[in-house]
Amino acid sequence: MKVNLKHPIRRVLVVEEDPAYRKLVEYITKLNPDYEVFSFSSGKECLDNLQQLNPTIITIDHQLPDMTGREFMTQVKKFNENIAVIIISNQNDIPTVVDMIKNGAYDYIEKSDELRTQLLATYNRLKLRLDLRKDVRKFQENVNQNFQFVETIKGESPAIKRIYKYLEKAAKTDINVVVTGDTGTGKELVAQAIHFNSKRKKQRFVAVNCAAIPKDLLESELFGYEKGAFTGAQFRKLGQFEFADKGTLFLDEIGEMDVSLQAKLLRVLQEHEFTRVGGTEPVKFDARIIVATHRNLTSEVANGNFRQDLFYRLMGLTIDLPPLRERGKDILILADYFLSNFCRKNDMPRLEVSKEAQKKLLNYPYPGNVRELKATIELAAVLTEGDGIEEEDIQFHNIEPEQNFLLEEVTLKEYTERIIHHYLNKYNDNVMLVAEKLGIGKSTIYRMLKENKSKE
Secondary structure, rough: OOOOOOOOOEEEEOOOHHHHHHHHHHHHHOOOEEEEOOOOOOOOHHHHHHHOOOOOOEEOOOOOOOOOEEEEEEHHHHHOOOOOOEEEEEEHHHHHHHHHHOOOOOOEEEEOOOOHHHHHHHHHHHHHHHHHHHHHHHHHHHHHHHOOOHHHOOOOOOOHHHHHHHHHHHHHOOEEEEOOOOOOHHHHHHHHHHHHOOOOOOOEEEEEEOOOOOOOHHHHHHHEOOOOOOOOOOOOOOOOOHHOOEEEEEEEEEEHHHHHHHHHHHHHHHHHHEOOOOOOEEEOOOOOEEEEEOHHOOOOOOOOOOHHHHHHOOOOOEEOOOOOHHOOOOHHHHHHHHHHHHHHHHOOOOOEEOOOHHHHHHHHOOOHHHHHHHHHHHHHHHHOOOOOEEEEOOOOOOOOOOOOOOHOOOOOOHHHHHHHHHHHOOOOOHHHHHHHHHOOOOHHHHHHHHHHHOOO
């Protein structure tokens, strides 16, 4: 047998002597594109391929040609007790059915005209159970990690120490949190740190990237949908709000959400309930909401791209993550952390970063922020041919041409104006924010703007 080991979400083995029923069960199972199906006519044939296929689900007839369903299931459970066994049979002996269920069968379905409906319903229930088991394993892994703030968010700069204080305050209550900062500054890591230090830490942390999901699919991703809600909706699907119940829902890049969906989100946050797509019954939820964005939401509101009422509903504690270029020697702390982790995971000897390499790291602006530094350090660890990271091992990949204000001889005043204009463009003409970033009075900016206007 040739097997395509592409590792699908679910691999299902169908064991059925009757060719017609075998094809029917296979057809029903394949209605879910995430299922890869293999069929067998006998128990022995299936057991011989168990090691190679390593399935998630097996459907069997109770009376196989070469063994009973009980004998078959005993062998399957010895191989992997987590495999779900579904019995599909004409067997209507109640004591036999009860005995099979007690000994590990997931469900029993009688061969009838209702087979398709019942089998699809069983697959749907089983999917929820398997997803929950996966979430539990992920949760246990997260809980076992050290989520102390100083271990999660690396750095000793004043900006990072100030963020530690905000994180401590955020973890003590359920106040809404808005995490802002450039792409790659670690916004999801901050959200995780808050969750796993809060009273909800034993519940799920669910992250949704609003920018990564097409706008016409985001609603069903958030709120789920009912069977028949649209073409292809063959099962009820739970949304991320339901999965996050009692825990934390992290909405990353909230500024990318379509305005029409923002209105629905506003009502959901106000009423603490939602309706699945295609449904009529409201579903209550209790989840803490943390959102993040790289955009200036104040400017987005002013430009009509973000609803003002949703803006005020979300506003709580704002945590602004500074770009890496403003964090000074945190760059070296993070570089050492990433290097140690990479060497440990790849069974490499411990590497040190030379003084020359450190200077090169400190003098780079990092448009990709922490994410770019991590990639740069890992590449350097691979490229080095010595027992440390040298200057030539540090390779940056500039996407945009470097802007250098010193290429042209102009007056100091003109240089100042260019710098201010650069920051005004970057921060969407937010004068107060630019004044804070440059450490100047906002009156200086207004005076410059007024002088330039009078020249026009």
